[in-house]
């Protein structure tokens with residue numbers, strides 16, 4: 001079974017009529033302070049994350065011994081051959097009295113998952129180009145939690161303030177129009193749509209690098225979407241992975257609860273009050289050649305006959321117990337962020 005095109009997918013198509021992209025929902029797998037990419041083995045890791053995908057997600061995921069499709073017994077993604085893990089930091093609201101509460105997530109328009117994210121794999125505008133799926137063991141990171149400079153936010157990582165839950169009027173392609181590189185400054189009646197887009201060129205051999213970034217690159221000229229060519233150092237076109245994360249900020253729209261000095265009420269879980277530390281993590285985990293099949297058959301939007309789809313209920317049922325046992329601040333005000341990162 002695959003979904004009929006949804007309103008949101010049609011909206012997505014309108015920004016990308018010349019593009020080929022597939023899109024699917026993944027429910028929340030867990031919210032936990034572990035990070036097998038940047039802090040393997042640390043329980044807890046320095047900051048809180050929200051994670052989707054295969055349930056082999058763990059504090060240590062040694063690529064030499066762990067094969068996510070083998071080690072997982074379920075995935076929170078609707079395409080059931082996808083045991084990859086996708087994660088970002090969480091956002092917290094800080095009330096005038098200094099306490100914090102986690103900003104919850106909601107499913108994107110047209111998707112019936114629970115929280116989580118919408119994942120895109122974009123072929124880009126290059127009808128005859130071969131797009132090479134990631135090999136087992138591939139990992140990458142985009143953005144930098146320590147960044148506080150708007151000019152150093154990678155392209156296509158941004159925030160959109162949605163005026164209503166219908167996301168009308170449609171704000172155009174990601175990171176255009178009034179989208180911002182930092183946290184939106186005003187209240188948003190429809191929450192935020194946060195976009196995290198990864199580079200689309202690979203050196204063709206390295207599964208991961210110490211900074212988790214140097215093995216991938218952006219096109220040398222133009223953009224992936226415009227068919228820009230990959231640089232000679234990173235000649236292999238890979239799918240452009242993009243996350244859309246919908247934050248339900250509506251419970252925090254009462255400005256009487258915002259800090260009296262006009263400072264930001266929003267913090268990434270790593271203590272960043274600017275938003276410029278936006279980043280995302282990716283650990284590849286598709287079974288067999290499933291992702292290559294999806295790329296080769298040009299799966300479009302929510303329809304991918306080449307892939308197996310499980311029910312939304314099955315995706316929602318795939319969850320993982322929290323490992324770093326602590327209050328995550330989802331229904332209780334916390335006196336400090338988990339891990340107590342400095343608030344700068």
Ligand SMILES: *[C@@H]1O[C@H](CO)[C@@H](O)[C@H](O)[C@H]1NC(C)=O
Nearest residue numbers: 055056057058059060071072
């Ligand atoms: C997660 O790691 C722990 C040890 O740190 C191990 O006991 C457990 O089996 C792992 N779980 C999975 C699903 O790999």
Ligand SMILES: *[C@@H]1O[C@H](CO)[C@@H](O)[C@H](O)[C@H]1NC(C)=O
Nearest residue numbers: 095096097098099256257333
């Ligand atoms: C802090 O502020 C929040 C939001 O206004 C409120 O719900 C909470 O009860 C307050 N906590 C304390 C200890 O005053």
